[in-house]
Amino acid sequence: MTDAHVEPQWASRLRDIADFPKPGILFKDIMPLLADGDDFRAAIQAMSARWRDLRLDAVVGIESRGFILGAAMALELGVGFVPVRKPGKLPGKVLREEYTLEYRSDCIEVHADALPAGARVAIIDDVLATGGTLVAALSLVRRLGVDVVGAGVLVELDGLGGRGRWEAGLPLHTELVY
Numbered sequence: 001m002t003d004a005h006v007e008p009q010w011a012s013r014l015r016d017i018a019d020f021p022k023p024g025i026l027f028k029d030i031m032p033l034l035a036d037g038d039d040f041r042a043a044i045q046a047m048s049a050r051w052r053d054l055r056l057d058a059v060v061g062i063e064s065r066g067f068i069l070g071a072a073m074a075l076e077l078g079v080g081f082v083p084v085r086k087p088g089k090l091p092g093k094v095l096r097e098e099y100t101l102e103y104r105s106d107c108i109e110v111h112a113d114a115l116p117a118g119a120r121v122a123i124i125d126d127v128l129a130t131g132g133t134l135v136a137a138l139s140l141v142r143r144l145g146v147d148v149v150g151a152g153v154l155v156e157l158d159g160l161g162g163r164g165r166w167e168a169g170l171p172l173h174t175e176l177v178y
């Protein structure tokens with residue numbers, strides 16, 4: 001018997017929290033997954049496998065859960081890690097990009113000297129919802145002159161239009177779709 005849609009064992013560690021951070025939002029909580037060593041490692045290995053042969057120079061992680069997944073992936077892949085942060089957190093000269101989230105407007109920043117032009121990077125976050133964050137991160141890091149090879153998220157929330165906002169033809173890997 002084969003079933004291409006069998007979920008990995010670690011998927012059972014994701015938890016739905018209703019009405020967080022505000023009414024109407026079904027929050028996908030990855031904390032129980034992070035708390036289990038074997039399942040956390042399995043999830044990181046699955047996300048990393050997508051990029052293993054693509055000669056990345058760095059993983060770009062989006063604050064804050066993208067830091068956890070992205071930094072673990074960077075170690076797994078043997079490459080560097082660059083944080084994309086909420087405003088006012090990075091100490092050096094920054095580039096800034098504004099965007100709209102599923103539940104609020106915000107902006108993100110990256111150090112202007114974070115990566116050399118031409119560096120090959122993948123952008124990592126935990127959840128793809130409307131796609132606003134990932135698309136903003138794409139335009140932000142491209143202003144550094146880097147080569148964005150694609151993006152990866154653990155969970156894609158289908159029906160919020162995120163994938164449709166992502167650049168056609170640019171890889172967007174998601175491990176689980178709900």
Ligand code: AMP
Nearest residue numbers: 026027028102127128129130131132133
């Ligand atoms: P979006 O820009 O709408 O794709 O939202 C993605 C960002 O917001 C990611 O950084 C997620 O961590 C967070 N996020 C948005 N919606 C959810 C959700 N339903 N559950 C968990 N995280 C979410």
